[in-house]
Amino acid sequence: MIYIILTLTLLLLMIASAVYAIWQKDLLYAVIASGILSLFLSIVFLILQAPDVALTEAAIGVALTTIIFIIAIRNTVRFEDEHDKKNVKTTTK
Amino acid sequence: MVGSPVLFVAIPLLAAFIIPLAGMMWKNSVRVIPGLVLAFMFFLSISLMGYVNEHGTIVEVLAGWKPPIGINLVFSPFTGFLTTLMTFLGFIVWLYSYKFKRNVDFEPSMKYFMLLMLLVTGSVGIVLTGDIFNMFVFIEIVSISGYGLTSFYTRRDSAEAAFKFLFMGAIASTFLLIAIMIIYSQLGTLNIADIADKMPMMNHKLKVLSLVFFILAIGVEAEIFPLNGWAPDVYTEAPGPIGAAFAGIVVKAAIYASVRLVYTMYDFSGAFDLFIIIGLITFIMAETTALRQDQLKRMLAYSSIGQMGLVMIAFGIGTKEGVYAALFLMFNHAIIKSLLFFSGSYLVFNKKNKYIKHVNGMGKYLPITSVLFTIGAFAIIGLPPFAGFWSKLAILTAAADNKMVVLIAVILIISILEAVYYLRVVNRIYFYDKKEKTEPKKPSINALVAMISLGIIVLVIGFYPDLISGILDRAAADLMDKGNYIKDVLTLNK
Amino acid sequence: MKKVIVLISLGILGFYLIDIFLGIGFGVPHFTNGVKDLYLSNSKDTLKVSNVVTAIVVNFRGFDTLGEVTVLFLASTALGGILYKKRHHVGERSVLFPASQVVMSGAKLLFPSIVLLGAYVFIHGHLSPGGGFQGGTIIATGFLLMLLTYRNYSVSHNRLVYFESLAGILFVSIGLVGYFSKGSFLENVLPVGNMNELFSGGVIGIIYIAVGFKVAAELTGIIYTVLHEKD
Amino acid sequence: MEKYLNILNIAIYGSAVLLMLIGLYGALTKKSLIKIVLGLSILDSGVHLLMIAIGYLKDGTAPIFSPGNEDKMNIMVDPIPQALVLTAIVIGFGVTAVALSLVIRLYRHHNTLRIDEIKKLKW
Numbered sequence: 001m002i003y004i005i006l007t008l009t010l011l012l013l014m015i016a017s018a019v020y021a022i023w024q025k026d027l028l029y030a031v032i033a034s035g036i037l038s039l040f041l042s043i044v045f046l047i048l049q050a051p052d053v054a055l056t057e058a059a060i061g062v063a064l065t066t067i068i069f070i071i072a073i074r075n076t077v078r079f080e081d082e083h084d085k086k087n088v089k090t091t092t093k
Numbered sequence: 094m095v096g097s098p099v100l101f102v103a104i105p106l107l108a109a110f111i112i113p114l115a116g117m118m119w120k121n122s123v124r125v126i127p128g129l130v131l132a133f134m135f136f137l138s139i140s141l142m143g144y145v146n147e148h149g150t151i152v153e154v155l156a157g158w159k160p161p162i163g164i165n166l167v168f169s170p171f172t173g174f175l176t177t178l179m180t181f182l183g184f185i186v187w188l189y190s191y192k193f194k195r196n197v198d199f200e201p202s203m204k205y206f207m208l209l210m211l212l213v214t215g216s217v218g219i220v221l222t223g224d225i226f227n228m229f230v231f232i233e234i235v236s237i238s239g240y241g242l243t244s245f246y247t248r249r250d251s252a253e254a255a256f257k258f259l260f261m262g263a264i265a266s267t268f269l270l271i272a273i274m275i276i277y278s279q280l281g282t283l284n285i286a287d288i289a290d291k292m293p294m295m296n297h298k299l300k301v302l303s304l305v306f307f308i309l310a311i312g313v314e315a316e317i318f319p320l321n322g323w324a325p326d327v328y329t330e331a332p333g334p335i336g337a338a339f340a341g342i343v344v345k346a347a348i349y350a351s352v353r354l355v356y357t358m359y360d361f362s363g364a365f366d367l368f369i370i371i372g373l374i375t376f377i378m379a380e381t382t383a384l385r386q387d388q389l390k391r392m393l394a395y396s397s398i399g400q401m402g403l404v405m406i407a408f409g410i411g412t413k414e415g416v417y418a419a420l421f422l423m424f425n426h427a428i429i430k431s432l433l434f435f436s437g438s439y440l441v442f443n444k445k446n447k448y449i450k451h452v453n454g455m456g457k458y459l460p461i462t463s464v465l466f467t468i469g470a471f472a473i474i475g476l477p478p479f480a481g482f483w484s485k486l487a488i489l490t491a492a493a494d495n496k497m498v499v500l501i502a503v504i505l506i507i508s509i510l511e512a513v514y515y516l517r518v519v520n521r522i523y524f525y526d527k528k529e530k531t532e533p534k535k536p537s538i539n540a541l542v543a544m545i546s547l548g549i550i551v552l553v554i555g556f557y558p559d560l561i562s563g564i565l566d567r568a569a570a571d572l573m574d575k576g577n578y579i580k581d582v583l584t585l586n587k
Numbered sequence: 588m589k590k591v592i593v594l595i596s597l598g599i600l601g602f603y604l605i606d607i608f609l610g611i612g613f614g615v616p617h618f619t620n621g622v623k624d625l626y627l628s629n630s631k632d633t634l635k636v637s638n639v640v641t642a643i644v645v646n647f648r649g650f651d652t653l654g655e656v657t658v659l660f661l662a663s664t665a666l667g668g669i670l671y672k673k674r675h676h677v678g679e680r681s682v683l684f685p686a687s688q689v690v691m692s693g694a695k696l697l698f699p700s701i702v703l704l705g706a707y708v709f710i711h712g713h714l715s716p717g718g719g720f721q722g723g724t725i726i727a728t729g730f731l732l733m734l735l736t737y738r739n740y741s742v743s744h745n746r747l748v749y750f751e752s753l754a755g756i757l758f759v760s761i762g763l764v765g766y767f768s769k770g771s772f773l774e775n776v777l778p779v780g781n782m783n784e785l786f787s788g789g790v791i792g793i794i795y796i797a798v799g800f801k802v803a804a805e806l807t808g809i810i811y812t813v814l815h816e817k818d
Numbered sequence: 819m820e821k822y823l824n825i826l827n828i829a830i831y832g833s834a835v836l837l838m839l840i841g842l843y844g845a846l847t848k849k850s851l852i853k854i855v856l857g858l859s860i861l862d863s864g865v866h867l868l869m870i871a872i873g874y875l876k877d878g879t880a881p882i883f884s885p886g887n888e889d890k891m892n893i894m895v896d897p898i899p900q901a902l903v904l905t906a907i908v909i910g911f912g913v914t915a916v917a918l919s920l921v922i923r924l925y926r927h928h929n930t931l932r933i934d935e936i937k938k939l940k941w
Contacts, residue, residue, distance in 0.1 A: 004826060011833040018837055018860050022844040027852050034856055037837075041863055048830075049880045049895045050870050051716035052640045053903050055708070057866070059724035060911050064806060065859060067731055071813050072918040073852060076925040080850040099772040102650075103759055106657055110755030113748045155650045157765070157774035162625050164650045204668035211661055218654070226902055230654035233909050237658060240916050241665025244923065252669070252923045253936060259917050260845070263858045266913070267838070267865045270906060271604070274899070278611045278872045281621015283898075302607055593846045597839050604835045608868065613827035614876035623896050631883055631891070639881040639894070643901040655905045662912030669919045716882065720908055783885055802908075809915050813922070 007047055014040040025080045027073050035066035096137045098153045098166040098221050101176065105130050105214040109207055116203050123203035127210040128187045134180040134217070142173045146567070150581045152223075160582050161287045165223040167582060170567040174420065175220045175349055178427055182341040183213035189435055189543040190334040205245060205332075212238040212338060216346035223582055225273050226283050228350060232269065232314065235343055236262045242338075243331045254326035261323050265313040272306035275299055285358055286582035289575065292360050304364060307354055308371075314347035316398045317405070318375040328394035329447070333438030336390060337431035340397040345423055348401065352408050357575050365411040372405030373503065380507045384514050389441050389449050392514060393433055396473070399511070400426045403504070407488045410495055416569040417562075418487035424561065425484045425554070429473045432547040435540065436466040440522070442534040449518055454527030462536055463522050465548045470515040472551050475508060480554035635779045636713045636788040644718065645791045645798075649773040653758065656798060659805045660755065666812055686736045694736040701729035709799030713788045719795040723802025730807040734814060747808045754801035761790050761797070830871045837864030851921045851931045855914060862910040866903050873899035 014037055021033035038061030045054035108130045115122040145151060150169040154160070168176070187209060215234035222228050240262070244255035277283060279299055280291045292300070312320040328336045355364040376399050383395035400422070407419035439462045440455050441447040456463045472479035475486075485508065492500045536544070554561060571577075611617060630642035644652050686694070709722025733740045765774035773794075780787035841864060844857030873896035879887065881897035921931065928936050 007826060008829055011829055015833055015836055015840070018840045018863075021856060021860065022840055022848070022853070027850065027856075030853065030856060034860060037860065037863060041867060044830075044867065045870055048870050048874045049878050050873075050900045050903070051880050051882075052638070052718065052721070053866070053870060053900050053907070055717055055721040056724070056904055056907050059721055059728065060907055061863070063728045063731070064724060064810070065911060065914055067735075068810065068813060068915055068918055069852070069856065071810075072922055075813075075922050076852065076931055080848070080853060097766075099766060102653075103762060103766070103772060106653065107756065107759040107763070109657070109660065110752045110759065114752045117745070117748075153771075155772050156646050156648075157769060157771045158629075158647055161622050162629065163647055201668055201671055204664050204671075207664055208661070208668070211657065226648070226905075227651055227654070230651050230658070230905065230909070233658050233913070234654060234661060237661045237665055237912060237916060240920070241661065241668050244669050244920060247671070247923070252920050252927065255669075256851070256917070256920045256924065259913065259920065260854065260858070263913055263917070264842070264845070264861070266909075267861055270865050270869065270902075273902075274869050274872055275607060275611075277621075277898070278617045281618035281623060283622075296610075299607060299610070302603060590847050593843060597842055597846075600842075601835055601839045604838070605831065608831040608835070608872075609827065611872065613830060613871060614874055616875065617872070623898060624891075626897060627881065627891050627894060631888070637883040639883070639897040640900045640904065643897055644904055648901060651901075651905055655908050658909050658912045662915050665916050666919045669916070669923055715884070716880070720904060782883065782888070813915070813919060 003047060007044065010040050010044050010047075014044070026078065027080060028070065028078055031066055031069040031073065034069075035062050038062045038065070096141065098141065098151060098168040099155065100137060101134055101166075101180075101217050101221060102214060104133060105210055109211055112203065112207055116199070120199055123199070124191060124206050127206040128184070128191065130210055131180060131184040131187050131213060134213070135177070135184050138173060138177040138180050141168055142170075142177055142564075145170055145173050150571070150577075152581050160223065160284050161282055164227050165284070165582060166221040167223045167578070168221060169571045169578070169581075170564070171420075171569075171571040172220050172349075174564055174568040175345060175423075176217050178424060179213060179216050179220070179342045179345060182338070182427055182431060183209070185431065185543045185547065186334045186338045186341075189337075189540045190332070191539045192537045201245070204241065208238040208241045209335075209338065212242065213342060216342045219346040220349050223285050224283050225276070225285060225288070229266070229269050229273060232311075232347075232350070233266060235314070235346065236266070239327075239339070239343060242335045243327050245332055245335070246330070250326075251330040254323070254330040258323040258327050261313045261320065265310040265320075268306045269310035272303045272310060275303040275306070284582070285353065286579045289358050289360070290579050290583060292358065297361075300359065300361070304354070304359055308351060308367070311347050311351045311354075312371075314343060315351055315405075316344055316347075316375070316401050317371050318378055318398075318402070321375070321379075321398050324398055325391050325394040328397070329388060329390045333390075333434055336393070336438075337434040340393075340430040340434065341427035344397070344401055345427060348404055348408075348423070352572070355408075356572055357578055362411070365409050368405050368409030369500070370409075372402045372407075372409055373500075374402070375399070376402030376406065376507060377503070380510050384510055386514075387448055387450075389437050389447050389452065389518070390434075392449065392518075393430070393437060396511065396514075397426070397430050399507070400430070400473070403488065406500065406504075407491065410488075410491050410497070412491060412495065413569050413573050414487070414491035414494055416572050417565055418484060418491045420565045420568055421484040421487050421561070424565070425472070425480045425551075428547055428550050428554075429469050429481060432465060432469040432544060432551065433473065435544045435547070436462045436469065439534060439536050439540070440466060449521065452518060452522050453525035454522070455533060456523040458527070458533045459535070461541065462544070465544050466522065467519050468548050468551055470519050472555065474512045474515055478552075478555050480551045480558070482555065483558040631782070633779070634775070634788055634791070635782045636791055637783050638713050638715065638718075640716075641713045641718050641791065641795065642788070645713075645794050646773070646775065646788075649762070649794070652794075652798065653762070653773075656755065656758065656801055659802060660751070663751075663805045663808045663812070666809055670812060690736055694732050698729050698733055701732065702726050705729065705799070705803065709795055710792070711785070712795040712799075713791050714783060714785070719798030720802055722799040724806060726799070726803035727806035727810065730803075731810055734810065742807055742811055744808075744811075747804045747811075750800050750804035751808065754797045754804065757797040758794055758801070761794055765790070831868070834864050834867040834871060837861075837867065840864075849932045849934055851924060851933060852918075854933075855917045855921060858917065859910065859914050862906075866906060866910075869899045869903050869906070873897070 218231035379399035705726035708717035712718030775789035841861030
């Protein structure tokens with residue numbers, strides 16, 4: 001029972017962070033959200049009795065993918081609407 | 094037996110890992126080693142073909158586990174024929190681009206040749222493997238080296254083309270995984286022969302849906318109509334020889350994968366009609382679009398897609414004659430389209446956008462290249478003394494045997510279109526005056542050798558089609574014999 | 588308009604997927620005579636490897652893993668080709684922001700233990716969850732930490748190439764040893780030992796160590812290339 | 819218990835499919851190249867969850883013969899999808915890395931990440 005509630009909560013959180021990652025205009029937040037998605041996903045893998053996959057997902061999905069996205073964002077632009085001057089002004093000093 | 098099929102994968106990978114080390118000691122080794130490896134693969138496949146003709150299909154077991162458990166490689170007359178073709182073309186592409194990259198720095202040239210070698214290896218792996226997940230891994234190897242090669246030139250548009258390719262390829266690979274999982278969840282195995290054996294146990298609805306996912310996934314690489322949006326851009330932006338490699342090697346491997354699925358794995362005949370419909374749409378759309386192109390490489394790309402449509406139609410006929418025609422067409426297309434890409438990229442060398450009008454009057458300045466291009470153009474249209482004629486004849490006879498009159502009419506009409514746009518280019522080469530002052534680039538020796546050998550093959554096959562028909566016949570018989578494939582793989586005594 | 592088309596087609600796709608997988612069912616055995624039981628029993632009895640996933644990844648389907656390692660190798664090669672620029676000026680290293688003293692000492696403290704953890708994970712790949720890929724990634728995250736923390740931390744490119752190439756050569760040569768001595772590529776040539784001991788499973792441990800080194804070197808290389816890309 | 823399993827059936831498959839659809843939606847409709855790559859990686863996550871879910875067995879244990887666990891072969895979850903997902907995750911990372919490097923190069927040339935301003939990338 002407790003496992004089922006835990007699983008359902010994790011799945012909900014996962015979906016929520018996926019929606020947030022797609023919806024958010026600030027790419028940095030979006031990428032962090034997708035990292036969180038991977039974190040929840042790796043816990044779900046653990047519940048589904050796949051420790052190897054959970055370990056891989058935690059290492060690759062949470063750490064490396066997120067970091068490589070962040071590096072890419074830093075080398076390019078941070079906002080989805082990059083020409084929206086107001087947006088850029090307020091957040092990148 | 095001189096070697097075994099596993100060396101087709103093991104040796105190139107070993108070489109790929111050695112090259113960075115060897116490159117530190119002797120800089121030229123980064124171009125020489127891939128060539129040696131490709132030549133080795135070609136000779137290995139020829140010698141294995143000889144063995145297979147006498148002793149029958151080789152089934153190679155990996156890691157010592159018999160097929161339902163382990164992965165196996167199958168070297169049959171059919172897969173062997175494709176392997177020989179691919180490795181030969183790989184070697185020719187290497188030969189063509191050996192000096193081509195001299196002006197490029199050490200590091201990019203190392204990457205170019207390494208990616209080229211692994212592109213060929215991945216394609217050969219797709220053909221040889223007997224396991225669907227292993228096929229997925231090889232498809233990914235081919236795709237990633239394709240992305241790298243497409244964006245090789247740091248010109249503006251190559252990265253766009255590569256990104257487009259990557260976008261479609263990434264979605265396709267998820268579809269492929271879904272299809273593999275549907276099959277696995279029902280049958281509990283990943284081996285193609287085992288799946289084919291157990292296929293009647295599977296629910297009909299899931300069978301259809303998994304086939305749809307498979308076709309959606311493999312169709313991206315096979316340049317099937319709605320999924321080939323990447324192809325013209327990639328052919329235009331990639332280096333010239335890579336266009337030939339895509340048309341001659343990668344697409345062949347993808348077509349092989351879809352044919353293997355429909356002929357061996359699935360057991361319902363509706364799939365053949367699907368092939369004909371897909372092929373017809375692809376053929377008509379591509380050839381009519383090719384007519385409107387004003388860039389040479391784009392025109393060649395659409396023509397290549399159209400030819401693939403024709404191959405799909407021929408496979409869709411579903412008889413042994415149809416398969417024979419399809420294989421002949423694949424062989425011809427690989428050789429001729431490479432010749433066209435090779436000579437075409439010299440005709441419009443260093444021109445921005447590579448418009449067709451740039452070939453004006455090249456007949457005087459680059460006589461040999463122009464003649465070779467003309468041979469290629471005549472051959473692909475299907476004019477009688479050249480190789481393309483026999484394959485078109487074969488497909489028309491196969492269609493006539495099955496009384497597919499509409500099909501014959503469509504193929505003939507579209508062939509006229511094809512003739513129009515190729516002859517337009519040939520016309521410009523010989524009967525127009527050159528306008529620009531710039532001196533055209535003369536092909537280097539190795540490129541010339543590569544092109545001439547392809548041209549000779551086109552002529553020889555054109556005059557003596559019997560040289561190859563025996564091999565094609567055995568290959569076609571091998572593909573049609575599904576029970577034999579299953580028996581060869583599953584009743585392996587080791 | 589485009590969004591509507593996309594939504595409709597996604598709806599169709601979603602409907603079919605849900606339909607397929609609800610029909611397949613969750614938590615119940617789906618097939619009767621699949622290869623699952625063969626893998627489980629062979630891994631236990633023949634190979635004496637306790638982690639069945641490792642046995643599958645490295646031995647039963649070791650060819651896939653070779654391909655997978657090649658995919659990573661290709662990715663790092665293609666990446667270098669894509670981001671290649673003529674002049675390599677190694678000036679100011681770009682980091683996200685200058686790290687504070689606390690972070691610097693913390694990273695220095697953490698780095699050896701992360702590497703140790705990674706090594707532990709791939710050495711014990713056949714006994715417990717984990718293995719070459721996981722361990723290699725953990726080591727790569729250790730290097731990532733150092734790269735992000737220290738402005739001047741540099742990984743010797745040549746050393747990465749050595750590790751990468753030698754580990755790859757080791758993997759393929761173990762496979763070839765199996766091919767030449769037992770007749771099949773990647774076949775186990777060493778004694779399998781006893782279950783749940785460190786030296787069990789024959790070549791599996793060695794291959795996974797090679798994979799670990801290779802993955803660590805490749806991932807570090809990928810991060811390094813992208814990180815130092817900035818003009 | 820049967821009912822709970824049913825709930826999980828719908829929940830796990832539903833959320834895996836939903837993840838895939840969200841990812842595809844992002845990849846197909848968004849204008850920013852990084853968002854597109856992000857959508858592709860979410861799509862991958864969904865497929866991985868789907869694959870693991872297929873291998874799951876009710877009340878199963880992880881496929882590891884740890885001491886004291888040697889005779890539980892019948893209730894072990896299916897190890898094969900796990901091995902496949904392991905491969906697929908690593909391959910997915912490789913593709914993501916290549917995609918992002920292409921994005922960086924496109925930005926270098928065009929100084930923008932919006933596909934509607936990079937002319938050819940319209941589809």
